[in-house]
Amino acid sequence: MTDPNWGLRESYSFDKYAIHEIRRAPSTGLYRIRGWGAKRQLPTFDDLVFLGASVSRYPLEGYREACDTSVVLGTRYAKKPIKLKIPITIAGMSFGSLSAQAKEALGRGASEVGTSTTTGDGGMTQEERGHSTQLVYQYLPSRYGMNPADLRQADAIEIVVGQGAKPGGGGVLLGQKITERVAEMRTLPEGIDQRSACRHPDWTGPDDLTIKILELREITNWEKPIYIKCGAARPYYDTMLAVKSGADVVVLDGMQGGTAATQGCYIEHVGIPTLAAVRESVRALKEIDMHRKVQLVVGGGIRSGADVAKALAMGADAVSIGTAALIALGDNDPHYEDDYRAIGSAAGYYEDFQAGNDPAGITTQDPDLAKRLDPVKAGHRLANYLRVLTLEVQTLARANGKSDVHNLEPEDLAALTVEAAAMAGVPLAGTDWIPGRGY
Amino acid sequence: MAGGSNVTVLDLERESLRAVNRRLQxxxxxxxxxxxxxxxxxxxxxxxxxAGIEVEIEGHTGYxxxxxxxxxxxTVKGNAGVGVAENMMSGEVWVTGDASQSAAATAHGGLLVVEGNTAARCGISLKGGDIVVKGNVGHMSMFLAQAGNLVVLGDAGESLGDSIYEARIYVRGKVASLGADCIEKDMGEAHRADLAALLERAGCVDADVGAFRRYGSARALYHFKSENLDSY
Structure with a gap:
């Protein structure tokens, strides 16, 4: 039977999303603000495969031979580096964008498997500190809720220069999420749109940053590892300058990295994919002989143990997850399908984290919605997810003959596309050709 | 600071920064x-x-x-570099000379007194601290200031109070220009009393409260609207 719609051809340029946005804009006069990260198709770690072991190298037995997953972050200057059992950390997400229950669940889940979680814009909550055995304190341009006591009770300090969803951008937390508690922590009137600055108020370039790091170390007795987090803009230069400024750890966030709220055009059109960013950052570290001396944490679109393993193989010391962690807690859960439909979304598609009406009770400050998330159960779900990622990384490492996941290397990888080969700097599968390196 | 034998001298020519700071901390x-x-x-x-201790620094300081x-x-007996008293929580910091940019940036509490002038962005993102500048302040001072007070006995540079929230600014001299959403506001009795108290704490006993003008937020940009496009 002939489909009568075969003659209807969707425009590649003006697809349904483009048409929807063109129709939406005139009705509101505002650009689209949303959460999540880049949603369009990008080169990813899926464009790489591991070669595995064969005659040229032998594998390790999957269920018997040990494969170390631990990592130490902050070995350069800090008196008390962070020791993680797994190479997967929880990225910075604020109380304000997330409910207190969600922050507690993140802390519980991370602690259960021996890894760290991270504060966000808006300061440190006691729910988070109390349930996180290792907590990284973000030092952000807004300095909302920033105080030296929290700095001292953190296990590491992350100076946020940018994030993958919006390199060079600040933030906005819309008024509907500025409850009394959030407003008090940020010293702002309740209910107003809260802007987070894009630049730090008391330093600009790398020379100033060097002195800022000195101050933070002096205030914390040189104990805490200092991370510098950058969105993937110019990772080769940014990594070099972060190291020059005195970082113990560089955190690099690719454009798939999520956010609580920013302009859609920013999320989709600024920054480079994680796959491309890792190679450039590692290249910088190797050129200045700081690879493995300054640790590299990579985030942005990490979903599976395969993603983690490929990031490590390309030279990262650890990864961070944000969006995936929220999904593990229960974000976009089909259990709330009817509720998602009622607010014009659907499970698996919900991205309006700025709206504060999250049916899963995670990206909200509504007390009734927030109560839907049980921090104990959600934390355990996250821990289980982290265990699965770790088991997958070990599986892939053993398949490549590695007794430590950090022994994975670019030579274990091949690219499935010319683009991925060029970005990752590994050969196109079936060849020894790396674009840009001659033949 | 009173002189005499009870003063403990820490000499940065003989001791490291770490040692001096650690002692004071x-x-x-x-x-x-x-x-x-x-x-x-x-x-x-x-x-x-x-701790509630008294520290006098004999000379200019950096960032x-x-x-x-x-x-x-x-007390800094000289000039202070960028970000003096940044994120101060409480206490007092006095600078007898000039201060560079971002003085008292994000300060949550306490009092900064600058006897001379400050450069740009004095009181940027202020969160409750108080600042008294006896000279002039540079451009973009009190940018994004959320709470607290800035008192300027001299003049203020361009774009004063840009994107200010609930912080208050008192200026005795000229204001080159006001930033986005910053307007002149009435001086009520409560404001006069607050200003008088700040002037007294800063030792400005001869300053006439009536000679100051008050500036603060018009609160027109508290909710983002595309109709406000011309404000940015």
Whole structure:
């Protein structure tokens, strides 16, 4: 039977999303603000495969031979580096964008498997500190809720220069999420749109940053590892300058990295994919002989143990997850399908984290919605997810003959596309050709 | 600071920055007073203090002097570099000369007094601290300031109070221009009383409260609207 719609051809340029946005804009006069990260198709770690072991190298037995997953972050200057059992950390997400229950669940889940979680814009909550055995304190341009006591009770300090969803951008937390508690922590009137600055108020370039790091170390007795987090803009230069400024750890966030709220055009059109960013950052570290001396944490679109393993193989010391962690807690859960439909979304598609009406009770400050998330159960779900990622990384490492996941290397990888080969700097599968390196 | 034999001198020519800061950071309230000699523009000097002690620095300091100060009274007998008293929580910081940009940036509490002038962005993102500048302040001062007070006995540079929230600004001299969403506001009795108290704390006993004008937020940009496009 002939489909009568075969003659209807969707425009590649003006697809349904483009048409929807063109129709939406005139009705509101505002650009689209949303959460999540880049949603369009990008080169990813899926464009790489591991070669595995064969005659040229032998594998390790999957269920018997040990494969170390631990990592130490902050070995350069800090008196008390962070020791993680797994190479997967929880990225910075604020109380304000997330409910207190969600922050507690993140802390519980991370602690259960021996890894760290991270504060966000808006300061440190006691729910988070109390349930996180290792907590990284973000030092952000807004300095909302920033105080030296929290700095001292953190296990590491992350100076946020940018994030993958919006390199060079600040933030906005819309008024509907500025409850009394959030407003008090940020010293702002309740209910107003809260802007987070894009630049730090008391330093600009790398020379100033060097002195800022000195101050933070002096205030914390040189104990805490200092991370510098950058969105993937110019990772080769940014990594070099972060190291020059005195970082113990560089955190690099690719454009798939999520956010609580920013302009859609920013999320989709600024920054480079994680796959491309890792190679450039590692290249910088190797050129200045700081690879493995300054640790590299990579985030942005990490979903599976395969993603983690490929990031490590390309030279990262650890990864961070944000969006995936929220999904593990229960974000976009089909259990709330009817509720998602009622607010014009659907499970698996919900991205309006700025709206504060999250049916899963995670990206909200509504007390009734927030109560839907049980921090104990959600934390355990996250821990289980982290265990699965770790088991997958070990599986892939053993398949490549590695007794430590950090022994994975670019030579274990091949690219499935010319683009991925060029970005990752590994050969196109079936060849020894790396674009840009001659033949 | 009273002189005499009870003053503990910490000489940066003979001791490291770490040693001097550690000493000041670990003593209890009432210790000292302390005099830091030969600062020679050292950065991050006397930062992170937590006790109610008195510290006098004999000379110019670099970036972030008295950063994140709590309870201590720190006097810089000279000029201070970028970010003096940044993120101060409480206590007092006095600068007898000029201060560079971002003075008292994000300060949550305490009082910064600058006898001379400050450069750009004085009081940027202020969160409750008080600042008295006896000279002039540079451009973009009190940018994004959320709470607290800035008193300027001299003039203010361009874009004063840009994107200001609930902080208050009092200026005796001229204002080159006001930033987005910053307007002149009425001086009520409560404001006069607050201003008088701040002037007294800063030792400006002869200043006439009636000679000041008050500036603050028009609150027109508290909710983002595309109709406000021309404001940015």
């Amino acid at each position: 670990t003593v209890g309230a009432g210790a000292g007073p302390f005099r830091v000699s030969n600062p020679r523009g050292a950065h991050a000097l006397a930062c992170g203090l937590t 972030y002097c008295a950063g994140m100060n709590e309870a201590a009274r720190v």
